[in-house]
Structure formats: C-alpha cells, structure tokens
Amino acid sequence: MKSAQPEEKSKSVFTDFDYTRFYHYSAEDLAAVLHPFGEWLKEARPAGYYLHGQALASAPTPRVKVRDGKTGQIRELLNLSSYNYLGVSYRPEVKRAAIEAIEKYGLGASGSPILSGTFDLHIELAEALADYKKTPAAILFPTGYSANVGFISAIMRSGDNIVLDQFAHASIVDGAILSKAKTLFFRHNNPLDLERKLANLSGKKLVIVEGVYSMDGDMCALPEIVEVCKRHGARILIDEAHSMFLFGPNGRGVVEHFGLEKEVDFHLGTFSKTLGGQGGYVCGSQELIDYVSGFGRARFFSCSLAPVLAAGLLAGIRIVEQEPQLRAKLWSNVAYLRRRFTEEGVDIGHSCSQVIPVMINDDVRVFPIGEKLQERGLFLQPVVHPAVTRHKSRLRIFVSASLSEQDLAEAVDTIADVLRQEGVCRR
Ligand SMILES: Cc1ncc(COP(=O)(O)O)c(C=O)c1O
The missing domain is CATH 1.10.880 (Transcription Factor Skn-1; Chain P)
Incomplete structure (x- = not known):
C-alpha cells in the first residue's frame, strides 16, 4: 500500500x-x-463520510431523531441501525431501574472493580448472568471490547498459539496482539482451513470464533469447528456479542442453538447489542473467573461499569427471561425481511440472523446510495474497508423486535426502489 x-x-x-x-x-x-x-x-466528509457519526437526538427506538451531518437539521428516520435487538433499552422497567440506581448511587462507579468500584449491583448482575447462562460464575468488564482484550491477554502468553477466524472483530485481534501469542487466521468459517492451520502448531492453542459475525450476519459453523478443535487439542473461545439472548431455545446463544454449551471452553459477550446497554462479560467456572479477576488488566485497570448500567441491565435480563415472545417477534421480523429482500432481488449476502447486510460491493457508490436512503427516511450505515474486505461494501441493517411490519415494508420498499434506480438490484 x-x-x-x-x-x-x-x-x-x-x-x-x-x-x-x-x-x-x-x-x-x-x-x-x-x-x-x-x-x-x-x-x-461532504462526499459521504458524514453518514458516519451523525448525532442522535432521541432514544434508539424504531423512529429515531438524527441530526443530519450535512444540513444540521434534525430529522426523524426509520431506525435500522441500532443494535437493541429486542428493544429492551428504552422499556419503562429498564428506565425505572436506571433512574432508581442514579438516585441511590449517582453517576459512575468512581473506582476499579478490585478497589472501590464493585457495588452490590455488579455482584447481582454477574450472578443473574451466570444464572441465565447456566455457568457457575461470570465476570463483568466495562465494554465488550475490553472483555476480549482483557480476557485473551490474561489467558494467552508469548509462545502460545491463537487461531482466529479471518473476520474476527477488532477487539479479538487486539486481544491477541496484546497477549503476544503467535496469531494465525483461518479462512472465514472454514473448518478445513482451520484444520490445516492447527495441524502445523505445537503448544497451547486457542481458537476464537463469533456466534454470529457482525458484518455478514452469518452463523459460526460451530459443530464442525468444535470437532476439529477437539482432534487438535485446541481450546475454544466464543464471542457471542451478536447471538447471546437471541439464539437457542432459551436465548443462551449459538452454543445452546447447537447443543454445544459444554464443548466450548470460554464464553464471552457484551451487553451493548441485544440489551442495548453497555458492558462485557465472561462466563465460566469459578476458578476461571477468579483467575480473570486477578489477571484481566483491561478490567481492573479501568473504572467499573457504572452502577446505573448494571441496574438497567439487570432489568433487561429479567425482561428477556420473562418474555420469550420478544425473540419470536425478532425472528419473524428477520424472516419477513429475508423473504421480501429475496423477492425484490436485493443481495443480502450470507446473512441468517438479525444482522442483514445490503450488499453494494462498491466502495465509492455505497456512500451516495446511503445518502439517498437517508433522504428517503432510512437510518442505516455504510460499512467499508477496513471493517469489511475491499469491494465488499454494504449498508448494514440491524433488525429489532420493536420494528412493526409496516416499518419493515417501508424499509424493503425504499431500499429496493433506490437500489433499482442505482442498477444494484438483481430484479
Ligand atoms: C463480535 C464483537 N465483539 C466485541 C464487540 C465489542 O463490543 P462493545 O461494543 O460492547 O464494546 C463487538 C462490537 O461491535 C463485536 O461485534
């Protein structure tokens, strides 16, 4: 370059x-x-990059107020861009819990979790999560990013081997770099290539995968990957950032979906996606969690998660536990979008989840197309290199259970119409 x-x-x-x-x-x-x-x-910026980082002026509900990066005007747009997959973050119960916590504790934790920053709410949240996940224990990090960086660098060392999916999230890559372990990549979701990479390695091996990949919305080929790892004596870490609380009969993630909860060694995720909050976590044995508590530097050299977040997240977990119909609504929204996009000839890549890329495959045109969609009332973001491979640019949709069928129809009709005008649609 x-x-x-x-x-x-x-x-x-x-x-x-x-x-x-x-x-x-x-x-x-x-x-x-x-x-x-x-x-x-x-x-x-004026040529299209302004679409990134436009300020929101309301909660990330289906209709969201966005300050237009070009005109400065606030417009109400149909929100296809916020994680919040189950629409939990703005529920009255969550807001009430957060307000009560603010009244009691104030704004932040004002301390590291190993000094003065652990509150009763953190302990309650970690226990509620471990309970949900059916693991003996769990530990919290300030973000999903720091969970990956802190956990990977705590358990892997110089001389060890890490094998990552080619599309691993930046936080996984950064954790691997910080650990100083030798790091290799295997072809995206390709167990055969993983096998080739593992076959040449000796020493400690950790394979890291994601439950659902955040750029393509495809699911990890976990059964095959587990089988290869077992044969090569490699441990597995799964990052369920985009799959926890959604997949599996009880929402315990892709590991539950495949019935492989016990076959995967390390379970990590974030509260920023499905619950629309903030904070990362690792679930596992008490021994593992005690170790991470002592060696996860990204956790204890950083201030604890704000108590207000812990309170809101606890309320969010309760909602997810008590309302499986939210997941059912999300999957029915996803099915509707997939069917309609396919009928309209819109390329959505290999998505099989609530992350749906609208493939444009042109690193320059993705911006004017994104602009047109925004002018037509949709809030969704262009994703370009280095987040995705060059010439694989896309506009990425995050589906929420809160979107109505009318919202979804509006989204598909507008996207298909604009893509047809631009000659990007297959039909
Ligand atoms: C797979 C994956 N892991 C970790 C993260 C980081 O999570 P957070 O944004 O909560 O820090 C993300 C965020 O996009 C992600 O997609």
Missing part, C-alpha cells in the same frame, strides 16, 4: 475512499499525519 502523501490530494477524494492508507503514512514528525488526514477528511 502506498503511503499518503499530501500531493496525492489533488487526485480528488481519494477515489477509493480508503483511509487505511494513513496507517502506513510515515514522516519524521509523528504529528505529520494529522494534516494530510485532515485534508482528506475535509473532502471525504
């Missing part, structure tokens, strides 16, 4: 819209990258 030189700017908005070139910029002064990047951003 070429380094970004200031004179390249004259070639327009860096036609490939790819800011990864700035990772490779080199100059004597560390700060010298700021100016060329700033210049690039000045052009890229």
Whole structure:
C-alpha cells in the first residue's frame, strides 16, 4: 500500500475512499499525519463520510431523531441501525431501574472493580448472568471490547498459539496482539482451513470464533469447528456479542442453538447489542473467573461499569427471561425481511440472523446510495474497508423486535426502489 502523501490530494477524494492508507503514512514528525488526514477528511466528509457519526437526538427506538451531518437539521428516520435487538433499552422497567440506581448511587462507579468500584449491583448482575447462562460464575468488564482484550491477554502468553477466524472483530485481534501469542487466521468459517492451520502448531492453542459475525450476519459453523478443535487439542473461545439472548431455545446463544454449551471452553459477550446497554462479560467456572479477576488488566485497570448500567441491565435480563415472545417477534421480523429482500432481488449476502447486510460491493457508490436512503427516511450505515474486505461494501441493517411490519415494508420498499434506480438490484 502506498503511503499518503499530501500531493496525492489533488487526485480528488481519494477515489477509493480508503483511509487505511494513513496507517502506513510515515514522516519524521509523528504529528505529520494529522494534516494530510485532515485534508482528506475535509473532502471525504461532504462526499459521504458524514453518514458516519451523525448525532442522535432521541432514544434508539424504531423512529429515531438524527441530526443530519450535512444540513444540521434534525430529522426523524426509520431506525435500522441500532443494535437493541429486542428493544429492551428504552422499556419503562429498564428506565425505572436506571433512574432508581442514579438516585441511590449517582453517576459512575468512581473506582476499579478490585478497589472501590464493585457495588452490590455488579455482584447481582454477574450472578443473574451466570444464572441465565447456566455457568457457575461470570465476570463483568466495562465494554465488550475490553472483555476480549482483557480476557485473551490474561489467558494467552508469548509462545502460545491463537487461531482466529479471518473476520474476527477488532477487539479479538487486539486481544491477541496484546497477549503476544503467535496469531494465525483461518479462512472465514472454514473448518478445513482451520484444520490445516492447527495441524502445523505445537503448544497451547486457542481458537476464537463469533456466534454470529457482525458484518455478514452469518452463523459460526460451530459443530464442525468444535470437532476439529477437539482432534487438535485446541481450546475454544466464543464471542457471542451478536447471538447471546437471541439464539437457542432459551436465548443462551449459538452454543445452546447447537447443543454445544459444554464443548466450548470460554464464553464471552457484551451487553451493548441485544440489551442495548453497555458492558462485557465472561462466563465460566469459578476458578476461571477468579483467575480473570486477578489477571484481566483491561478490567481492573479501568473504572467499573457504572452502577446505573448494571441496574438497567439487570432489568433487561429479567425482561428477556420473562418474555420469550420478544425473540419470536425478532425472528419473524428477520424472516419477513429475508423473504421480501429475496423477492425484490436485493443481495443480502450470507446473512441468517438479525444482522442483514445490503450488499453494494462498491466502495465509492455505497456512500451516495446511503445518502439517498437517508433522504428517503432510512437510518442505516455504510460499512467499508477496513471493517469489511475491499469491494465488499454494504449498508448494514440491524433488525429489532420493536420494528412493526409496516416499518419493515417501508424499509424493503425504499431500499429496493433506490437500489433499482442505482442498477444494484438483481430484479
Ligand atoms: C463480535 C464483537 N465483539 C466485541 C464487540 C465489542 O463490543 P462493545 O461494543 O460492547 O464494546 C463487538 C462490537 O461491535 C463485536 O461485534
């Protein structure tokens, strides 16, 4: 890859819209990258990048108020962009629990979990989660990102081997880097390639997969992966960020869906997706959790999860436990969208979950198409390299149980219409 030189700017908005070139910029002064990047951003923002990071001015409900990145106007859009898969975060019970916690504890934890930052609510939340997951214990992290970084770097060392799915989330990759273990990638969801990679390794081996992959919405080929790992003496960590509380008869994730809860060694996830809150976790034996409590640096060198979040999450878990109909509604919404998109000839890749990519496969056109959809009232985001492979750009939909059939019909009709005008639809 070429380094970004200031004179390249004259070639327009860096036609490939790819800011990864700035990772490779080199100059004597560390700060010298700021100016060329700033210049690039000045052009890229109005040309489409403004769609990223637009400010929300209301709760992430099906109709959300968004401050338009171009005009500054606040508009109400149909929300296809927030995780909140079961619409739990804005439920009255959750808000009430959070308000009560704020009244009692104030804003934040004001301490590390091993010093003054553990509150009764944290203990209750970890216990409720372990109970839900049917594991002996659980431990909380401030975010899903820090759960991966903290957990992986706590259990793996220099000289060990980590084998990651090619599409592993950045937090998994960063955890592997921090651990200093040798890190290899296997082809996405490909047990045969995993087998090839494991066959050449000696020493401790950890394979890391995700329950549902966040960019394509496809599900991990867990039975085959477990079988390969067992044969090669590799342990398995599953990140169920996008599958916990959704998959399996009781919502215990893809491991429950496949009946493989006991075959997977380490279970990790986040509260930011299905529950629409914040915070990461690891579930497992008491021994494992005690170890992570002592060695998960991303946890104890950071302030604890705010008590207000713990209170809201506890209420959220109770709702998910008591209302399995929410999952049923989500899956019926997903089935509707999949059927309608297929009928309309919209390419949704290999999605089999509530994460549905609308494939555009063009790193430049994805932005004007995203803009048109926003003008037509939809809030959904372009996803480009480095989040996905080059030329695999897409507009990503997160489906929520809160969306009505009317909302879904509006979404499909608008997307199909715009894609047809743009010549992207198959039909
Ligand atoms: C698979 C996966 N793991 C971890 C994370 C990080 O979670 P959080 O956003 O809660 O920090 C994400 C977030 O997108 C994710 O998709």
